[in-house]
Amino acid sequence: MTGLIDLPAALAVTMRRLLGDGDLTDLRRLSGGANMESWAFDWGIEGYVLRRAPSAEYMADRPFGHADEAALVRAAHAAGVKAPEVVGVLAEADGMGTGYIMRRVDAEVNPAPILADPPSSLLSDLALELARIHAVPLASVPDAIPLMDTAAALAELKARFIGYGGDRPIIALAIRWCEENLPAPTGSVLVHGDYRMGNIMVDADGLAAVLDWELAHRGDAHEDLAFGCMAVWRFGRLDHPAFGVGDLEEFFDLYEAAGGVPVDRQRFRFWLVYRTLWWALGCLQMGAAWRSGADRSVERVVVGRRTAEQELDLLALLESEAPAAAREAALPAAYRAPAEAVGEPTNGEIVQAVRDWIDMAIKPHAEGHAKFEAVVAMNALGIVARDLEAGVRAEDADLARALLGGERTLAEPGLLARLRRAALDKCAVDSPKYPPLARARAAWGMA
Template sequence: MLGPGGTIENLTRLTGGANMESWSFDRSDCGYVLRRSPSGALMAGRGYGHDVEAALIRLARAHGVRAPEVVGELVAADRLGSGYLMRRVEGTADPRAIVADPPPVLLDDFAWELARIHAIPLAEVPKGVPASDAGAMVEALATRFESYGGDRPVMALALRWLRDHLPGPAGPVLLHGDFRVGNLLVDASGLAAVLDWELAHIGDRHQDLAFGCINSWRFGQIGRPAFGVGQLQDLFAAYQRESGVAVDPARFRFWLVYSTLWWGLCCLEMADIWRSGRDRSLERVVIGRRASETEIDLLMILEEDAPEAERRPIALPSSAPARRQGEPSRAQLLEALGAWIERDVKPRLSGRDRFQANVALNALGMLQREQGLAADRELSDDILTGRATLTTPGLLARLKRDTLTKLEADQPKYSALAKARQLWS
């Protein structure tokens, strides 16, 4: 791709990226990033290949979007799989660093960038980029939900709500599809580059606006509902100023619920991929336990539709660990193993190995805290069929207690947990 001559230096695998690999390196005083698929099996379920993805990035850049410059694509002779090469843009994609101290103009940059992407003429979009329909997308989620057991009542509640609140047709535009902190490169002056175009499609612009605003993508900044860096009214005003199109709050809420549920099902899919043997990485199976994050987020959105009588305070489940004397318990053995990794193993590691050690510690913590909350297929079916709704006495309180218990084990530091305990007690 780069031609003969020159030595590759500083080759480093970048952290993150559950589906694709990204490698940074220097050659002849220039920086590059190679984005590639680690296996053909992971590419099989995608809507289009890396050739279309690279063409999309080139198109976006040609229309003024801050997208990286694609300089070449992998071919069979490279023997590196499927992928493409970009010039490296300097900045950080570390989401927690970005939301901790966002540049003052960052939210305006996001609005400007989305407006520019949505203005790209559809006639120029590469063939193979799919068009979406809200109803078909919801039913696709329902199919996935069933394939993963169909036994999570909060997800069933969200599916039922989405079916009951389908928006009418919208003027279609090109969507990035994964526009969120973590896929956006930021420097001291603001947004530097829009990365990760693998989910681009044609659809309702409100989906792009809402996707990056789900709480999982705010990285602890629950008080900043716009991408974790600002307020929704400021995002809506900036987008209208840049695009000339007013944001419809009802459409935004629909896509916020949709995107939250979509990510929850993606978490379950990660576990399914691990079980199938397609990818046995530790990171992938641990992500599977993040589904409980999305359930508490969904309840906090959807409870607005419940009768006031059902929104009364609940008795919160205890998060105190059980005490045990005599032989060490399962939780105590796991605690000891985690302490050994933290104290003796992790300090010797660096880069991705250190990241994986943190993933292992997270997994051990989940097992240590887990209280064995059972899934409930019967209740999920009742909700999907409408036999149980938010008007059913006691249902909302039960869902809140169960979701809190699960999240206490899976992600006790998740921002919505403390917020929900405050609101629901």
Template structure:
């Protein structure tokens, strides 16, 4: 921490002139990048800033553009009237801080559950208008390194990644095949934020305050951005509010169009809702692979890797409308029986439970900041293991996966939808038992 503070203070003198750094602390969250809050005092006044960084250039090696281009994009967005943070400087090799940039800190709420618990009345309209502004940024002002997404090529890349990760999850195969069969015609490209959702926007009493996290930006179809924040996972339990957990799709689309966005095509929106749910299912698997390969050994990675179950549940709920009514009404097969109660020496389950209880009682009460966040994640990981040891539930089925990818099996096959429903219910109950869509699916499927 002291070394980081000293190096960051040296960089800030280059960005902002003489001053002193204080109150350096790592912010919680951030699935890919580190964020550090601090204050910089100059002329008797202290101002809040945020350092966004990756620990090393190697961490950024497989990304289409680096932090210098990301910072340039944020600057261009702000110049185009978007509520993007103000960038004050980009790190260089000599700073010894990895790659990243420094922004003035926006003092507003970012936690989705807090925002959605009491959102400002204008927020849905704000988000629709702001997305229209992002899509209106002149392409000539966007850094050349920002890539163009060809949907057909991107889907083929997702399919290849699926095979890299085992290629044996039937629900993911079902979604890939559906996307292949429903690929839309190319759209006129706009700047797509790529991660426009609750968790990446800041909100104050007046409404939208800032749009964060531009690392997935690219040129592509505007409907991708419209759909992403409407995924079930990013509505944080507000299942009755399909637009970002805030309201209706009609109101969201109307705000987007009134703000200068193009007409919304509902079929194209549905494609992107399914595509991005598929994309995040594979993104979760990728997190697990990052841990397994040694690229990132944080406990957060293995836990997020198990969130694939959430997306598989959501994909079944999105795609089940393709099945005949007789299949949608078919009862589900039973779950596997629970493991028998232990006797004799302590079982693996009991040993894991003992470690989890120790973390909860001896470690968590004394943890602070990011360490507390990691403690909770570790407890979640052990909770998954406990439930998995009891249930023995697996999601892999290579033979069925191959049939779905080839089109030999469809949701018209008798009993297939019921089998997939049972599989995703049982897997999500192990991996994410508090996921709001799990309770909704149980009710819908009479479980």
């Protein structure tokens, strides 16, 4: 059961409508999926995946719905892209919300095992597949797939930032930089919009499938080139800047050789900063969704605290704008937590007790998505415990406004060091295991 519907029964009826008689077995919800539900199942001897939103209201703020998404995936598949094969789209009468059903691809999607031992062809495969996506004829793309106006999109990000309080200085710095470095419009291609580790499947022969097309649009090919190269999507492989797999220049050469557009390094840098900024605001949006009641899952508030990761990455991307003297300046002193409590249990100790209970009494008996949710809940309590101990804040509305308006810049003595300290301290609370944190500590001279 999911929500108020009997999902197995409803799905079986839908599969009979689409493919004829059969038996539905092994229905299970796949882990993760921050935006959509994904359910794997067998129909007869074949494997399938249902991608769904529980209601049309859930899709109301999206530029296109599942029917158009399915049509796009079909167009990409027909053009030779390794997109899943869509077998049918949910109808209102199916009673399962909106979504579509695909043939299941049996390959690895988890970035950790993929990047631990990537197939030798993977960098070339990633470049070739991206070139194929960018070569999909736009005439075959559904009209609902939008054209991205970069200036308008940046203005929308800025408005969202202000709506979320406008008080994070590093985000303000990044918005100002993007405004000052906005590239001129260029020819449009089909942009996947989420082409990265975590959304590709890999088997022993290399790249097997490209998933999650919900952010697709028409736009600048460099956006796709940059997105998977963000630090967050390299999953610890920081010495491999191209998707956590290889060298950037080699990746660019492979992409161009496969028929991709000539790579403009300045455009690539812009999109690397822009999409890092975009994800920082996307994390804040997760918190706003929880606060509004639209999605009260623990996962939402935990992802909302990943903003600190992107602020750390943004500062690492933009610090080259500061004078050499500012880059060499020592960090200000760190905040020191008060002495250990000896009386009644502190708030932090109570939080730790609940976290330990979940770890010992709940998680071992949970399965599938419930186990995933238990881990997320433990992560949430870990953030709270560290926050209570550290007492650091990232908000500074006055500084953010000054950076956003250009009145203060990284040329100001001491400002870069202050922002570095703030980024390090906040990320240590929210994401202490985030791989770029250790690198930044070493690079910025933190003991």
